[in-house]
Amino acid sequence: MNATSNLHSVRVSYDAVAEDYARLLESELARRPLDRAMLAAFAECVRDEDGGPGRAVADLGCGPGRVTAHLTGLGVRAFGVDLSPAMVAVARRTHPGLRFEVGSMAALDVADGVLGGVLLWYSTVHTPPRDLPPTFAECARVLAPGGHLLIAFKAGEYRTRLERAYGHPVDLDVYGVPPERVAALLTGAGLTEVARLVREPGDGERSPQGFLLARKPDPDAPGSP
Template sequence: MTETSYLHAVRAFYDAVAVDHARQPGPALAGHPLDRAVLGAFAACVRGDAGGGAVADLGCGPGRVTAYLHGLGVRVFGVDLSPAMVAVARRDHPGLRFEVGPMAALDVADGVLGGVLAWYATGHTPRAQLAPTFAEFARVLAPGGYALTAFEVGDERRRPLRAHGRPVDLDAYLTPPALIAGLLTEAGLTEVARLVRQPDADEEAVRAFLLFRKPTSGR
């Protein structure tokens, strides 16, 4: 699947399910204390070491995690490939900013963001496209800025037959943490921490969280 065709497939699917997706509870942060702790640590790092710079929540979907970070005092905005998802996010969180766009080609100047979040946002990204995606993260981060990724752990490609009651013609990828960490390092970022947790009762795959930082000048 080429870059153009995979982006088209992702956009078409999430445009189709945006309203149904927003009606479902999704990943419940209230039931996942480790997830909340990771987001809390990311928020503290951005507010402190990164000087409170703006954070881009990439692949933000209906904006739930964007709103959660906002509640933690983060100056955050959401970006999603799906115009329908962005419309839902704007409806449900009218006080926050949401934009349409691909995470590998952000409408953001070089070196201006205090943080980049990809919270289960790269699960449909083919491995060949991960390196340029992470290079884009590094491009937009200010020196000292942080990148946090969350993803399902494995080493396989899946194509579920149905999701949200609809047939799906879309690949999902489970990825080893070492592969993601290596690509982030190649993009020029430095590892700060990683957490791997076992799936809860409502989950199928192991979850990983990687926190990386863009080096400051002279370090």
């Protein structure tokens, strides 16, 4: 499948599952303390030193906005972008005070160097690893110097075909990517790894889950070469 038809399949599939996905994952984060710990660390990195909300943070591939809302609850100025209009409609209805836009994370309608953070929370799991570099380059482009990126992904090296999900027919591949490969690709996009976590599968998960926090270098920061 080429990149365009893959995006089309992802959009159509998530349009079909949007309502049920939102319902089934509504309280999923409550069962995942380590995932919440990574989000809390990310929130602390992107907020101002005095605890103010800091620069805006994009939740790319936000789905129904559950993590956008979680970040907002942690004091982050978060907004969401998703390829699927049905997902964005659910997000807007569920979180009317937050901003959600339809768009692709590989071509963002955002100026260079303006965001304090970018979150990719399981939103690259349908992107073939060979197509990750342009997405990571786009994330690096929109981050301000010193801004942070947090990615959650399936850790491994596999491709699983999904023809049914959340009670609906879908046309999706799910990719596991080794954490070293994610780290190398982020480094290739000009970001510096800060920390990574790999945890064992929890209930409902089939493989280890990876989390990687990276930072865009700030040449004007004290102590920079």
